[in-house]
Amino acid sequence: MFRNQMPRYEILSQDAMATLDAGWRRLISEVGVEFMSEEALRLFREAGQKVVDNTVFFDPEFVLEQVAKAPREFDMQARNPANNVHIGGDAMVFGAVYGPPFVREGAVRRDGTLDDFHRFAKLSQSFAALDSAGGVVCEPNDAPLDSRHLDMIYALQTLTDKIYMGNVVSGENARDTIAMGEILFGGRESIEAKPASISLINCNSPLRWDDRMLDALIEYCKAAQPVVVTPFILMGAMSPVTIPAALVQQITEALSGIALTQLIRPGCPVVFGSFLSNIDMQSGSPTFGTPESGIGLLCTGQIARHFGLPFRTGGGLTSSQVPDAQAGYEALMTLMPTFLAGTNFVMHSAGWLEGGLVAGFEKFVIDAQIVEMLQHEFTPMEIDEASLAYDAHVEVGHGGHFLGAAHTMERFRTCFYRPFLSSSDNYDRWMRNGGKDTAARAADIWKKRLEDYTEPPLDEAIKAQLQEYVARRRRELGD
Amino acid sequence: MFRNQMPRYEILSQDAMATLDAGWRRLISEVGVEFMSEEALRLFREAGQKVVDNTVFFDPEFVLEQVAKAPREFDMQARNPANNVHIGGDAMVFGAVYGPPFVREGAVRRDGTLDDFHRFAKLSQSFAALDSAGGVVCEPNDAPLDSRHLDMIYALQTLTDKIYMGNVVSGENARDTIAMGEILFGGRESIEAKPASISLINCNSPLRWDDRMLDALIEYCKAAQPVVVTPFILMGAMSPVTIPAALVQQITEALSGIALTQLIRPGCPVVFGSFLSNIDMQSGSPTFGTPESGIGLLCTGQIARHFGLPFRTGGGLTSSQVPDAQAGYEALMTLMPTFLAGTNFVMHSAGWLEGGLVAGFEKFVIDAQIVEMLQHEFTPMEIDEASLAYDAHVEVGHGGHFLGAAHTMERFRTCFYRPFLSSSDNYDRWMRNGGKDTAARAADIWKKRLEDYTEPPLDEAIKAQLQEYVARRRRELGD
Numbered sequence: 001m002f003r004n005q006m007p008r009y010e011i012l013s014q015d016a017m018a019t020l021d022a023g024w025r026r027l028i029s030e031v032g033v034e035f036m037s038e039e040a041l042r043l044f045r046e047a048g049q050k051v052v053d054n055t056v057f058f059d060p061e062f063v064l065e066q067v068a069k070a071p072r073e074f075d076m077q078a079r080n081p082a083n084n085v086h087i088g089g090d091a092m093v094f095g096a097v098y099g100p101p102f103v104r105e106g107a108v109r110r111d112g113t114l115d116d117f118h119r120f121a122k123l124s125q126s127f128a129a130l131d132s133a134g135g136v137v138c139e140p141n142d143a144p145l146d147s148r149h150l151d152m153i154y155a156l157q158t159l160t161d162k163i164y165m166g167n168v169v170s171g172e173n174a175r176d177t178i179a180m181g182e183i184l185f186g187g188r189e190s191i192e193a194k195p196a197s198i199s200l201i202n203c204n205s206p207l208r209w210d211d212r213m214l215d216a217l218i219e220y221c222k223a224a225q226p227v228v229v230t231p232f233i234l235m236g237a238m239s240p241v242t243i244p245a246a247l248v249q250q251i252t253e254a255l256s257g258i259a260l261t262q263l264i265r266p267g268c269p270v271v272f273g274s275f276l277s278n279i280d281m282q283s284g285s286p287t288f289g290t291p292e293s294g295i296g297l298l299c300t301g302q303i304a305r306h307f308g309l310p311f312r313t314g315g316g317l318t319s320s321q322v323p324d325a326q327a328g329y330e331a332l333m334t335l336m337p338t339f340l341a342g343t344n345f346v347m348h349s350a351g352w353l354e355g356g357l358v359a360g361f362e363k364f365v366i367d368a369q370i371v372e373m374l375q376h377e378f379t380p381m382e383i384d385e386a387s388l389a390y391d392a393h394v395e396v397g398h399g400g401h402f403l404g405a406a407h408t409m410e411r412f413r414t415c416f417y418r419p420f421l422s423s424s425d426n427y428d429r430w431m432r433n434g435g436k437d438t439a440a441r442a443a444d445i446w447k448k449r450l451e452d453y454t455e456p457p458l459d460e461a462i463k464a465q466l467q468e469y470v471a472r473r474r475r476e477l478g479d
Numbered sequence: 480m481f482r483n484q485m486p487r488y489e490i491l492s493q494d495a496m497a498t499l500d501a502g503w504r505r506l507i508s509e510v511g512v513e514f515m516s517e518e519a520l521r522l523f524r525e526a527g528q529k530v531v532d533n534t535v536f537f538d539p540e541f542v543l544e545q546v547a548k549a550p551r552e553f554d555m556q557a558r559n560p561a562n563n564v565h566i567g568g569d570a571m572v573f574g575a576v577y578g579p580p581f582v583r584e585g586a587v588r589r590d591g592t593l594d595d596f597h598r599f600a601k602l603s604q605s606f607a608a609l610d611s612a613g614g615v616v617c618e619p620n621d622a623p624l625d626s627r628h629l630d631m632i633y634a635l636q637t638l639t640d641k642i643y644m645g646n647v648v649s650g651e652n653a654r655d656t657i658a659m660g661e662i663l664f665g666g667r668e669s670i671e672a673k674p675a676s677i678s679l680i681n682c683n684s685p686l687r688w689d690d691r692m693l694d695a696l697i698e699y700c701k702a703a704q705p706v707v708v709t710p711f712i713l714m715g716a717m718s719p720v721t722i723p724a725a726l727v728q729q730i731t732e733a734l735s736g737i738a739l740t741q742l743i744r745p746g747c748p749v750v751f752g753s754f755l756s757n758i759d760m761q762s763g764s765p766t767f768g769t770p771e772s773g774i775g776l777l778c779t780g781q782i783a784r785h786f787g788l789p790f791r792t793g794g795g796l797t798s799s800q801v802p803d804a805q806a807g808y809e810a811l812m813t814l815m816p817t818f819l820a821g822t823n824f825v826m827h828s829a830g831w832l833e834g835g836l837v838a839g840f841e842k843f844v845i846d847a848q849i850v851e852m853l854q855h856e857f858t859p860m861e862i863d864e865a866s867l868a869y870d871a872h873v874e875v876g877h878g879g880h881f882l883g884a885a886h887t888m889e890r891f892r893t894c895f896y897r898p899f900l901s902s903s904d905n906y907d908r909w910m911r912n913g914g915k916d917t918a919a920r921a922a923d924i925w926k927k928r929l930e931d932y933t934e935p936p937l938d939e940a941i942k943a944q945l946q947e948y949v950a951r952r953r954r955e956l957g958d
Contacts, residue, residue, distance in 0.1 A: 009488050009819070016862040023867045034877040055877065109906070208878035237880050240868035241887050241894035243860050248867055281891045284882070285903040291856035291896045319903035325845050325917040326901050328807025333852065336815045340488065354906060366804050373812065377770035381722050383495040388502045388727055389719035398513040398534065399687035401716050403763070408720050412760045415720035417770045422805050424764040424798035427588070427833060438804040 001131055003090045006378045009340035010302045011295070016244075017306060023248035024255065025060040032057040033207045033256040037214035043263040058256060064307075066259035072308050074226065074269040077194040079184055080161035080456060085131050087198075087226070087271065087344050088310035094371055095134035095165065096124045097315070097351035098200065100359040103138050104322070106443055112138035112359060114148070118155055119450060120351065123364055125160040126449040127350070129372040134347060135165030135200065138359040144479035149173045150470045153180050157466060161456035166199035166225065171215030174199065176473060178223045183465045192224045195269060200347070202275070203231045203253045205238040209260075217257070221264040228312045228345060229257035230273025234286050235296075237279050243292055247299055250274055251307075258309070271345050272309040274300040277317070286355045288317035289330025294337045301341030314338030315348025316367035319355050323362040323439045327353065328370075331363075335370055339378045365442035369421040376417040421445060480610055482569045485857045488819035489781045490774070495723075496785060502727035503734065504539040511536040512686045512735040516693035522742040537735060543786075545738035551787050553705065553748040556673040558663055559640035559935060564610050566677075566705070566750065566823050567789035573850055574613035574644065575603045576794070576830035577679065579838040582617050583801070585922055591617035591838060593630055598929060599830065600638040602843055605928040606829070608851040613826060614644030614679065617838040623958035628652045629949045632659050636945060640935035645678035645704065650694030653678065655952060657702045662944045671703045674748060679826070681754070682710045682732045684717040688739075696736070700743040707791045707824060708736035709752025713765050714775075716758050722775055729753060730782060737788070750824050751788040753779040756796065765834045767796035768809025773816045780820030793817030794827025795846035798834050802841040802918045806832065807849075810842075814849055818857045844921035848900040855896040900924060 012020070032055040035041055041051050050057040073088025085093045103112045117140045124133030133156055143151045149167035156164035157180065166177035181196035182188050190196075201217045204210045209217075220227050231253035233239045239246040254272050261270045277293040279286055287293075297313045304311030315338065318330035331352070338346055348356070349371050351364035381387070392407035402408050408415075421442055423430060430436075436444070491499070511534040514520055520530050529536040552567025564572045582591045596619045603612030612635055622630045628646035635643035636659065645656035660675035661667050669675075680696045683689045688696075699706050710732035712718045718725040733751050740749045756772040758765055766772075776792045783790030794817065795810035810831070817825055827835070828850050830843035860866070871886035881887050887894075900921055902909060909915075915923070 007488070007490060009486070011485060011859070012862075019862050019864075019867070023869070026869065027872055031872050031876070204878055206872065206875060206877065206879065206881075236887065236891070236894070237882060240871040240881055240884065241890050242866045242868055244862045244866040245868035245871065245886075249872070278895045280897065280903050281895060282897070283903065285905060287895075287901075287903045289901075291852050294856045295860060319901065320917065321902070321904075321906060321909050321914075322916050323804050325802050325804060325807035325921075327917075328804035328809075329811045329845070329849050330807075330901065332808045332811040332815070333856075336811070340819075355903065357906070366808070370808050373770050377773045377812075380490070381774060383491075383498050383723045385498075387721045387723040388498070389721055389724035390502070390505065392719040392724065393506060393510050393685065393728070396685060397510070398685065399683055400685065402685075402719055403716060405719065407724075408715065411720050412715070416715070416757050416760060416766075418759065418761070422766075422768075422798065422809065423800070424759050424762065424766045424834065425800075426764060427800060427836070430800050435800075437801050438799065438806075442804075 001085050002092050002375045004092050004342045004378050005090055005380050008342050011298050012302050020247055024251040027248055028058045028252045029060055035209045036211040040214050040260055047263055063255050063259045066262040067255055067307055069262040069266045070270045075194055076163050077196055078163045083162045085163055093131045094346045094349040095132035096137045097348045097359050098134045099136050100357055101139045102358045104353055104358045104360040111141040113142045114140035114151055121155050121159040122453045123446055123449055126453055127368040129368050132163045133160050146477040147474045147479040150473055153177055154466055154470050157184050158458060166197035168199050168216040170212050171219045174216040174219035195225045198226045201227045201229050205231050205233050206249055218264055221261045221268045224268050226269035228271040228273040229254050230275050232275045235278035236281055243296055272304040272311040274313045288319050289333035294333055297337040298341050310344040312345040314343045314346045316352050321354050323360055323366055327363060331367055332370055339374045361446050362439045362442035365421055365445045369419055480564050481571050481854045483571050483821045483857050484569055484859050487821050490777050491781050499726055503730040506727055507537045507731045508539055514688045515690040518697060519693050519739055526742055542734050542738045545741040546734055546786055548741040548745045549749045554673055555642050556675055557642045562641045564642055572610045573825045573828040574611035575616045576827045576838050577613045578615050579836055580618045581837045583832055583837045583839040590620045592621045593619035597634055600634050601932045602925055602928055604639040605932055606847040608847050611642045612639050625956040626953040626958040629952055632656055633945055633949050636663050637937060645676035647678050647695040649691050650698045653695040653698035674704045677705045680706045680708050684710050684712050685728055697743055700740045700747045703747050705748035707750040707752040708733050709754050711754045714757035715760055722771055726778055751783040751790040753792045767798050768812035773812055776816040777820050789823040791824040792822045793825045795831050800833050802839055802845055806842055810846055811849055814853060818853045840925050841918045841921035844900055844924045848898055
């Protein structure tokens with residue numbers, strides 16, 4: 001997996017951090033946070049926090065005590081041990097887009113299907129830059145609503161041998177995710193020792209945790225499966241328009257949720273989540289890859305480190321409707337800060353289009369290209385005597401070229417990163433090859449990847465058990 | 480003008496800097512640098528440097544003494560004083576693409592013309608993110624070869640009121656540039672006190688300065704007009720394949736040229752230049768927006784600061800043939816490090832396509848959009864009590880929205896950067912508006928900008944003098 005050993009780019013001064021620190025302490029204690037779950041409220045009440053109706057008014061010191069129980073870093077198991085991941089420290093985990101109801105394939109935009117889900121899962125398996133297909137890589141609208149989580153988990157478990165994300169629609173769906181993890185990884189003990197799934201718990205920002213999300217969070221924490229506790233903030237709508245206010249709110253929401261995870265099961269692995277962008281104040285539309293979201297992202301990394309927590313931000317976000325220039329520059333406007341901040345868990349790393357409403361096949365390839373380039377860029381180079389190539393200069397002299405120099409011949413195969421999508425063909429060659437733009441070349445690539453795909457081997461007995469579980473649960477759910 | 484008050488992102492350790500330092504000292508003293516100019520060789524010989532044929536073997540301490548004479552920062556005058564620029568420190572100057580023989584306008588790719596040059600100059604005037612049209616924004620192939628520099632300088636002086644770059648094809652062309660600057664800015668004294676042009680002097684890398692470039696450099700330095708002393712390095716061809724070797728070569732070439740500028744006229748303003756990317760080792764094609772070029776760029780900033788010099792790097796570079804997703808992400812792959820490094824003088828900020836062979840009208844708009852976004856992103860935010868918007872949280876409470884909050888109403892017009900090109904329209908609205916991708920919207924924008932363009936006012940007497948100069952010189956040059 002990729003480890004980012006380059007320096008972090010930090011932009012908050014100590015004074016700024018102190019201001020934000022005072023801000024969340026006031027917000028969490030005086031305005032408080034709503035939890036739409038009796039169990040959560042009971043846990044907080046029993047722990048001595050002031051609870052009025054559904055609102056918990058926190059003692060900030062209590063919150064920090066809970067947060068301190070969470071591990072700074074943890075491991076996760078994939079069914080192919082080569083794809084195990086570490087979450088925290090300098091490790092970065094990349095997963096595909098999560099949640100789009102629609103897909104785009106060339107000029108066609110339509111409802112996502114289970115077949116699309118399968119194809120995206122296979123592509124996630126195929127691209128080495130990705131550690132995971134994520135969870136809901138697109139919504140399989142043609143699968144029965146109550147049981148489609150079973151179809152998705154089964155696909156993630158069988159079509160990929162990488163880590164996957166759990167379902168969070170309800171506590172029941174979380175229990176299914178956990179049960180299927182137990183089947184795949186040899187029982188409860190195995191997944192409690194090393195988690196088999198990680199799940200996204202979104203806040204209903206501002207300052208409210210909803211019942212279904214909390215039910216799922218509670219199930220996962222009981223089973224020691226990590227959750228990504230994520231304030232969902234489009235500044236201007238779900239938070240004030242000023243970035244510092246959004247950051248204070250983000251800290252308040254994330255820490256309140258993380259405190260709950262540690263009351264449920266002290267030491268349960270957890271990730272400080274962030275989904276932070278802004279709306280267009282004229283149209284109300286969400287916007288992505290904006291200057292404000294980039295700044296927020298850089299600050300978020302610094303804040304998460306301040307609290308000693310692994311964190312999630314970033315991805316290849318864009319508002320663009322198609323995989324065009326805007327899609328390219330907006331994706332990188334978020335992905336570059338994602339690397340600069342050293343984000344530990346990166347959702348939406350590939351395939352995000354149209355503000356997250358669309359999973360794009362071509363965009364998937366474009367993002368995988370960008371992520372792989374950045375993985376190379378954020379790998380420190382060695383600077384030693386051999387790297388100075390003095391002998392090559394003596395050999396080539398003034399005004400010559402290095403194409404045939406001994407130093408070049410020794411290194412030419414691996415010296416530079418070679419992209420799979422970007423073209424540097426000269427104009428004539430490019431025209432002879434069909435004059436294809438990046439989206440057209442990306443379409444060729446994902447189609448070829450699917451042709452070449454082979455399902456990673458899985459013990460037939462385990463596969464049968466999973467199928468049996470899915471069939472039984474589907475019957476129970478009435479689908 | 481834009482000042483980058485965000486932190487610099489520096490990736491070289493002290494040890495690494497020491498290794499590079501030892502490297503250039505060895506290279507400049509033992510392999511030396513070729514100067515294809517008798518005048519340059521004479522100056523170095525008289526200054527006590529060892530000269531063998533055309534090669535100067537430098538004493539590194541002598542080089543550093545010369546470099547120390549160059550100003551750390553300086554000002555330049557534009558004919559509209561509001562467009563004066565500062566070069567060095569935290570100031571960043573953005574100029575358009577420089578040098579392409581071809582242009583792309585929609586689906587048409589063809590030879591550049593003087594009319595294209597005029598249109599790009601007008602667009603450079605129109606976009607506030609740009610401080611300059613640069614110099615050869617495209618090659619005006621339909622203008623007579625020997626006198627087209629006069630057409631270009633005249634266009635830059637009259638169609639824009641921003642700073643411009645001088646012609647460097649020969650010493651004679653440099654003298655014409657200087658003479659026309661004297662006319663525009665009220666005489667030699669004025670432009671010597673505050674320079675009126677800045678010029679690009681490329682090295683014939685590795686380790687050779689050619690005669691025509693040196694002739695131009697000498698003319699400009701005599702007139703105290705700044706030059707951008709630029710190693711031109713595509714790693715693998717003009718330098719060894721390892722980045723540290725390329726950096727050592729870059730230091731050697733740049734400092735040797737800068738030493739010459741200070742022998743010609745001590746204290747003459749100068750910029751440490753860098754044009755650093757790599758070739759594709761399979762095809763030999765130049766590639767841009769690569770991980771290696773990004774790393775090189777970040778290091779270059781740190782190195783230039785180490786020597787106390789303003790520096791040039793960056794731009795919206797891409798190998799892409801069309802203004803597509805690759806053009807978007809590759810441009811930003813260079814422009815983001817350009818800002819992270821705090822580059823003082825940014826050439827190729829707008830319009831670069833196809834490895835610099837093509838000036839693209841749509842790409843011009845895309846890059847201007849990216850630069851403007853980054854200018855906003857690299858502006859520090861204020862973090863104080865008001866920015867925390869505590870009252871807005873009290874007003875909105877849990878699960879509400881901030882669209883109508885008093886804090887929002889006070890700030891909604893200016894709180895977020897609003898792009899002129901990027902679209903966040905929802906799908907239906909986007910389709911109703913024609914379903915235009917970014918390149919199509921960019922075409923609408925540049926056409927509208929040209930329609931709305933008005934020539935910045937210029938004293939008619941000065942204009943007549945410039946026209947007279949151009950006409951006389953054109954006759955003398957036989958065109």
